[in-house]
Amino acid sequence: MKFSTADLTILRIRCQKCGQHSEKLVILLVRKDAMPCSNCGSRINLATPTNKLLISETAASCARVGEALMKATKLLAVIAFSASVAYAVPVRAQALKKEPDPKQLSCGEKVLVENNTCPAGQILEVTGSCLDTRPAIDTVLRGIQYHCVKWK
Numbered sequence: 001m002k003f004s005t006a007d008l009t010i011l012r013i014r015c016q017k018c019g020q021h022s023e024k025l026v027i028l029l030v031r032k033d034a035m036p037c038s039n040c041g042s043r044i045n046l047a048t049p050t051n052k053l054l055i056s057e058t059a060a061s062c063a064r065v066g067e068a069l070m071k072a073t074k075l076l077a078v079i080a081f082s083a084s085v086a087y088a089v090p091v092r093a094q095a096l097k098k099e100p101d102p103k104q105l106s107c108g109e110k111v112l113v114e115n116n117t118c119p120a121g122q123i124l125e126v127t128g129s130c131l132d133t134r135p136a137i138d139t140v141l142r143g144i145q146y147h148c149v150k151w152k
């Protein structure tokens with residue numbers, strides 16, 4: 001994919017005869033060695049060292065701007081993507097003071113219980129029983145599970 005602001009950048013070239021500036025798109029000047037003056041109509045030599053440098057420098061900087069724009073666009077896409085991912089990550093569950101009724105927990109649902117069952121820095125994680133659930137695929141059915149997990 002080619003992306004360049006050179007397509008849209010206008011360069012002002014000074015006519016050696018009348019001293020007026022003629023404007024042309026850089027992209028139209030890159031491969032030319034002359035252009036007509038829009039004021040007096042005389043041929044402006046683009047092959048002079050100054051004009052050559054001006055055209056190639058402008059075209060090159062346009063290409064760089066184009067590249068930077070591409071990068072910025074990609075970066076924005078990445079930011080937008082990670083933002084949507086961040087939203088998909090659930091907020092850390094709040095710890096309960098008491099273990100909930102096992103029937104309140106759905107299969108695989110995890111709750112944290114702060115009931116001093118676990119050593120310092122850890123908290124009891126209760127995973128809902130799947131014994132009452134009839135799985136669609138053949139999985140090992142598990143009852144309610146208790147684990148100590150790192151906390152704070």
Ligand SMILES: [Zn+2]
Nearest residue numbers: 015018037040
């Ligand atoms: Zn002129």
